[in-house]
Amino acid sequence: AQSVSQHNHHVILSEAASLELGCNYSYGGTVNLFWYVQYPGQHLQLLLKYFSGDPLVKGIKGFEAEFIKSKFSFNLRKPSVQWSDTAEYFCAVNRGGTASKLTFGTGTRLQVTL
Amino acid sequence: DSGVTQTPKHLITATGQRVTLRCSPRSGDLSVYWYQQSLDQGLQFLIQYYNGEERAKGNILERFSAQQFPDLHSELNLSSLELGDSALYFCASSGSRDSASETQYFGPGTRLLVL
Numbered sequence: 001a002q003s004v005s006q007h008n009h010h011v012i013l014s015e016a017a018s019l020e021l022g023c024n025y026s027y028g029g030t031v032n033l034f035w036y037v038q039y040p041g042q043h044l045q046l047l048l049k050y051f052s053g054d055p056l057v058k059g060i061k062g063f064e065a066e067f068i069k070s071k072f073s074f075n076l077r078k079p080s081v082q083w084s085d086t087a088e089y090f091c092a093v094n095r096g097g098t099a100s101k102l103t104f105g106t107g108t109r110l111q112v113t114l
Numbered sequence: 115d116s117g118v119t120q121t122p123k124h125l126i127t128a129t130g131q132r133v134t135l136r137c138s139p140r141s142g143d144l145s146v147y148w149y150q151q152s153l154d155q156g157l158q159f160l161i162q163y164y165n166g167e168e169r170a171k172g173n174i175l176e177r178f179s180a181q182q183f184p185d186l187h188s189e190l191n192l193s194s195l196e197l198g199d200s201a202l203y204f205c206a207s208s209g210s211r212d213s214a215s216e217t218q219y220f221g222p223g224t225r226l227l228v229l
Contacts, residue, residue, distance in 0.1 A: 051215035
């Protein structure tokens with residue numbers, strides 16, 4: 001069965017610091033990869049996704065992620081975080097085709113301090 | 115606002131009881147997914163319906179069942195509730211094609227507390 005690992009459980013950064021959150025998945029076939037964000041008290045929202053093409057994907061709010069197939073990784077990055085980025089971030093994967101059920105990582109809680 | 119609605123927002127019930135959670139997908143979306151988010155298990159896929167038919171099943175207990183109605187809204191039924199069923203239950207919907215690359219849009223969730 002596929003699995004998703006997010007190694008950082010809780011990250012604390014100061015405003016303007018750079019962010020990189022790790023995500024690794026275990027499935028060897030075709031995958032679609034997603035990063036979702038959950039702001040306090042809100043529902044999950046899509047930040048970005050990769051399903052084909054350029055492995056460097058740009059999303060909303062200045063986030064980007066790079067798909068490295070050889071490393072089974074899809075790390076999320078942002079060059080300069082803001083206090084409003086405080087949230088929980090989830091990496092998710094599905095197998096492509098019509099197998100759309102998402103397998104989520106355990107999430108990374110990001111706290112940005114002023 | 116994702117366009118996915120879920121009711122109720124909160125539910126408090128006792129062990130052994132049965133509850134029904136309701137989800138209305140975004141307009142035009144044919145797929146509905148149910149996920150459970152708990153502290154110990156994280157976010158786990160339960161079940162997917164596509165245009166009224168069960169499409170995929172995940173870690174859904176036999177005490178749980180779901181259906182999707184002709185108007186595309188879905189209900190998740192949880193019975194013989196146990197303390198461990200306390201969790202946040204999310205519904206998500208995706209578009210008109212049965213494709214894994216489609217974005218899933220999540221509702222605000224129903225927080226279930228079993229006492």
